[in-house]
Amino acid sequence: MATLYKTAQSEYMDVDELIDEKERQSNIKHRVLMVASRGSTYRHRHLLNDLEMLLPHSKKEAKIEAKKDMDLLNEMAEIQGCNNVFYFETRKHTDLYLWISRAPSGPSVKFQVQNLHTMDELKMTGNCLKGSRPILSFDANFETEPHLQLLKEILTQTFGVPKGARKSKPFFDHVFTFSIVDGRIWFRNYQIAEKDAETGGDLGRNDKPTLIEIGPRFVLNTIRIFEGSFGGPTLYENPDFVSPNVIRANLRKSRAVKHVDRINSAKEKEIRTAENPLPKDPLNDVFD
Amino acid sequence: MSDSEHEYSENENDAIYDDEETALEMAALESSAMIERPAKEFINHKAALSALLEEISQKSLKWIHRCDVVSTQPIVVEKADNDLDRELKFYQQGLEAAILGKQEVLNAGVPFERPSDYFAEMVKSDSHMARIRQKLLDQQKGIQNAEEAKKQRELRKYGKKIQHEKLKEREDQKKVALDKIATIKKRLRSGDMGDADDFDIDVDSEGDDKKSKFNRGAKAKGGRPQPNKKRQNKNEKFGYGGKKRGIKNNTSDSAADMSSFSVKRNKSTNFSAPSKKSRVQRPGKAKRQRTH
Numbered sequence: 400m401a402t403l404y405k406t407a408q409s410e411y412m413d414v415d416e417l418i419d420e421k422e423r424q425s426n427i428k429h430r431v432l433m434v435a436s437r438g439s440t441y442r443h444r445h446l447l448n449d450l451e452m453l454l455p456h457s458k459k460e461a462k463i464e465a466k467k468d469m470d471l472l473n474e475m476a477e478i479q480g481c482n483n484v485f486y487f488e489t490r491k492h493t494d495l496y497l498w499i500s501r502a503p504s505g506p507s508v509k510f511q512v513q514n515l516h517t518m519d520e521l522k523m524t525g526n527c528l529k530g531s532r533p534i535l536s537f538d539a540n541f542e543t544e545p546h547l548q549l550l551k552e553i554l555t556q557t558f559g560v561p562k563g564a565r566k567s568k569p570f571f572d573h574v575f576t577f578s579i580v581d582g583r584i585w586f587r588n589y590q591i592a593e594k595d596a597e598t599g600g601d602l603g604r605n606d607k608p609t610l611i612e613i614g615p616r617f618v619l620n621t622i623r624i625f626e627g628s629f630g631g632p633t634l635y636e637n638p639d640f641v642s643p644n645v646i647r648a649n650l651r652k653s654r655a656v657k658h659v660d661r662i663n664s665a666k667e668k669e670i671r672t673a674e675n676p677l678p679k680d681p682l683n684d685v686f687d
Numbered sequence: 688m689s690d691s692e693h694e695y696s697e698n699e700n701d702a703i704y705d706d707e708e709t710a711l712e713m714a715a716l717e718s719s720a721m722i723e724r725p726a727k728e729f730i731n732h733k734a735a736l737s738a739l740l741e742e743i744s745q746k747s748l749k750w751i752h753r754c755d756v757v758s759t760q761p762i763v764v765e766k767a768d769n770d771l772d773r774e775l776k777f778y779q780q781g782l783e784a785a786i787l788g789k790q791e792v793l794n795a796g797v798p799f800e801r802p803s804d805y806f807a808e809m810v811k812s813d814s815h816m817a818r819i820r821q822k823l824l825d826q827q828k829g830i831q832n833a834e835e836a837k838k839q840r841e842l843r844k845y846g847k848k849i850q851h852e853k854l855k856e857r858e859d860q861k862k863v864a865l866d867k868i869a870t871i872k873k874r875l876r877s878g879d880m881g882d883a884d885d886f887d888i889d890v891d892s893e894g895d896d897k898k899s900k901f902n903r904g905a906k907a908k909g910g911r912p913q914p915n916k917k918r919q920n921k922n923e924k925f926g927y928g929g930k931k932r933g934i935k936n937n938t939s940d941s942a943a944d945m946s947s948f949s950v951k952r953n954k955s956t957n958f959s960a961p962s963k964k965s966r967v968q969r970p971g972k973a974k975r976q977r978t979h
Contacts, residue, residue, distance in 0.1 A: 452810050506739055518811065522822050528801060529808040534754050534792075536784030539761035545736035552740055555755045562752050562797075570801040571754075571792055576781040581767035587774075589781045591789075593800055608789075610781050613810065626739065634736050638729040 429561050431457040432481035437464045439489040445517035447487055449615045455530040455566040469629035476502035483557045494643045499557055505627040510619040518614040525590035525611035527573040532560040534571055540579040546624055546635040582639050584619040751795040756784035
């Protein structure tokens with residue numbers, strides 16, 4: 400504290416303000432716990448690995464089975480000293496859900512992850528330092544609705560790499576963009592290339608940098624926002640969300656229509672023949 | 688009439704309802720179509736959300752701790768399926784954020800770019816980047832190859848036409864030349880060797896020259912052209928002209944001639960028949976099938 404006092408005095412700053420600032424900084428120790436559920440496929444695993452690589456303040460944990468007892472995740476976060484949890488829940492080996500929660504008090508959000516492409520499968524030419532800090536770019540649409548504002552705050556606190564985080568590098572060379580299209584949140588990751596794309600030389604003062612996509616890509620479809628961490632009362636429910644189970648069921652039903660049509664037509668035919676019987680032929684028993 | 692009708696309707700009932708499963712299915716379908724589910728109420732507690740936002744908000748923090756940039760223009764994409772349009776909008780959003788963010792970072796007195804001599808592990812490994820580069824190269828190569836093949840195909844189509852025309856042209860030329868020669872010959876034969884002759888050539892001698900090209904050397908007796916050297920040798924060896932009888936029979940001289948005998952070829956190390964085991968044998972069927 401003494402040194403703090405000294406520096407403050409030397410720079411003619413308000414001491415209380417400086418101490419406040421320091422305390423606030425020490426409070427933001429965002430750490431993200433990344434957990435996958437059992438039954439996740441290689442793509443889901445690769446996405447988790449990609450995010451772990453991009454977020455140096457994250458901590459990966461072994462897969463768990465938390466179908467019923469979601470409180471387990473809060474405990475795990477506490478043990479690991481994390482205040483945010485990314486829980487990648489896989490259902491039926493196909494559907495990926497992402498829970499982002501502020502443990503232990505909430506709020507938490509459940510997303511469905513769609514249009515998922517990992518860094519490995521995308522042949523993107525961009526690259527960035529491991530552990531460098533990202534600039535978080537949000538679409539202006541995020542400011543329109545309360546639930547979007549809340550989502551923006553949660554995403555900022557989880558995807559933003561805190562200054563001076565362990566294993567992080569103090570430079571900025573990539574942008575995470577979050578955009579709202581079609582009622583979903585689209586995630587992209589670009590490298591900021593400060594070099595001239597053609598000559599490879601340094602940029603001039605007024606030249607714009609270029610962006611090169613790094614990957615991964617995914618789309619988050621909000622399902623619900625809960626007040627608590629992994630539970631509690633629902634604050635928001637996405638009216639446009641359709642469960643992938645329902646989509647699949649409808650698809651199957653539409654295929655079943657063929658069978659039902661056949662049954663219906665058979666039934667109709669029987670009714671038709673009953674209503675219009677053939678007239679009796681008067682010549683039928685001439686030779687009897 | 689009415690009787691038969693009655694019968695029909697009974698039959699119909701049987702046909703439909705004897706199959707219990709079908710009946711159940713029909714019922715289920717009808718009911719699902721009839722029952723209108725009440726419109727679900729979706730929860731959206733705006734006040735609670737705003738309060739929660741206030742609670743967790745870290746807006747008071749300096750920018751350098753948050754690093755968030757909100758775009759000036761909201762993204763509007765007419766169709767989410769339009770990949771190009773959508774990605775362009777995302778790119779623009781990212782670019783704007785990169786420029787604004789750089790300013791903010793520099794304002795906070797924090798380095799933005801890493802120094803050029805700062806090397807550290809990258810997100811994508813060198814082998815990964817090499818794979819990407821290889822993929823790009825392969826793609827380019829593929830495009831080039833396809834283009835070249837297309838060009839070749841066109842050329843071949845066109846080339847055939849050209850070849851055909853050339854052959855035709857050559858034939859025409861030959862025909863014209865032959866015609867000319869024939870007319871000149873005719874004129875010579877008729878003894879009309881005036882100054883009007885355009886070609887000051889000795890036509891006959893030209894013809895002789897042509898002939899002598901085919902049979903070089905002196906003429907044999909009887910005016911017959913002598914065959915070439917190879918033919919001559921063959922004639923000598925196998926006989927050409929004259930009596931054929933007895934020419935291939937052995938004589939005492941030919942029988943005694945050992946010049947064509949090769950010791951090396953007829954030499955065998957062992958006079959007895961070679962043993963069966965030493966020969967390389969084809970393996971049995973089972974063995975062959977095992978190996979393949």
